[in-house]
Amino acid sequence: xxxxxxxxxxxxxxxxxxxxxxxxxxxxxxxxxxxxxxxxxxxxxxxxxxxxxxxxxxxxxxxxxxxxxxxxxxxxxxxxxxxxxxxxxxxxxxxxxxxxxxxxxxxxxxxxxxxxxxxxxxxxxxxxxxxxxxxxxxxxxxxxxxxxxxxxxxxxxxxxxxxxxxxxxxxx
Numbered sequence: 001x002x003x004x005x006x007x008x009x010x011x012x013x014x015x016x017x018x019x020x021x022x023x024x025x026x027x028x029x030x031x032x033x034x035x036x037x038x039x040x041x042x043x044x045x046x047x048x049x050x051x052x053x054x055x056x057x058x059x060x061x062x063x064x065x066x067x068x069x070x071x072x073x074x075x076x077x078x079x080x081x082x083x084x085x086x087x088x089x090x091x092x093x094x095x096x097x098x099x100x101x102x103x104x105x106x107x108x109x110x111x112x113x114x115x116x117x118x119x120x121x122x123x124x125x126x127x128x129x130x131x132x133x134x135x136x137x138x139x140x141x142x143x144x145x146x147x148x149x150x151x152x153x154x155x156x157x158x159x160x161x162x163x164x165x166x167x168x169x170x171x172x
Contacts, residue, residue, distance in 0.1 A: 012056040013056065016046075016062055017049075024063075025042040028042055031074060041074060045070045045073060083109075083112055122161055126160050126161050132146065132147075133158050
């Protein structure tokens with residue numbers, strides 16, 4: 001019986017792809033103004049659908065389902081591009097002899113992307129408290145005042161962020 005469920009899900013994915021891939025690609029092309037990125041994100045959307053194919057029988061509005069997945073991928077795409085631009089601007093400010101080699105740039109960008117994704121996954125107050133402590137070097141009392149929280153709550157937020165960083169390092 002398990003094999004029938006699996007093949008029915010593959011059929012559902014194939015039907016969804018056949019019926020809606022062109023539409024999704026066009027939707028993404030309008031959002032991005034770029035057919036290459038649109039094609040990549042459309043494919044990534046269907047890869048996600050394939051990973052979660054057992055959910056398909058419950059989907060009543062396929063285009064809304066696809067837009068939800070593609071929208072998340074689109075936000076990630078924009079965030080990554082913004083990060084890349086900021087990194088390129090920082091590199092441009094360096095004297096040429098201090099600029100990293102192209103291989104190092106790629107590794108740094110990948111690391112920045114992982115850190116960005118990790119921070120984006122944190123709850124807003126946890127992320128803010130952590131960044132204020134680590135980037136701005138604010139003392140916990142100042143963070144507590146700024147966020148209108150107790151110092152103990154700020155400590156818990158920072159600890160939660162550190163725990164997520166440690167877990168992410170273990171997965172790398």
